Amino acid sequence: QVQPVESGGGLVQAGGSLKLSCVASGRLFNIYTMAWFRRAPGKAREFVASITKSGDTLDYSDSVKDRFIISRDNAKNSVYLQMNRLKPEDTAVYFCAARTGTPYRMWETYASWGQGTQVTVSS
Numbered sequence: 001q002v003q004p005v006e007s008g009g010g011l012v013q014a015g016g017s018l019k020l021s022c023v024a025s026g027r028l029f030n031i032y033t034m035a036w037f038r039r040a041p042g043k044a045r046e047f048v049a050s051i052t053k054s055g056d057t058l059d060y061s062d063s064v065k066d067r068f069i070i071s072r073d074n075a076k077n078s079v080y081l082q083m084n085r086l087k088p089e090d091t092a093v094y095f096c097a098a099r100t101g102t103p104y105r106m107w108e109t110y111a112s113w114g115q116g117t118q119v120t121v122s123s
Contacts, residue, residue, distance in 0.1 A: 006117040025077070
């Protein structure tokens, strides 16, 4: 089982960009579907994006589609989230998660989680 560790969060103005990184320790990273979730203050955890083990299938929530890009580098055991045209409503703790098998949007189906990285977008 892999253990993800996120980095790259911070404070950015609305309209700006940030790139989150997630490095997963452990073996066989290339068999895992990887995903990003986020939790805003007072709200439930929500799906952001996912990428299959080979990187050939991507999925995005409607709220980030056309603004965020998920990618992965299996040689580096890493997955990334490029966030563009950020909005104040993107403010949240962002989590990297891993699961084997088909990607799902339900956070309960992901077995491995990082501690999260805070993203704050000022208006």
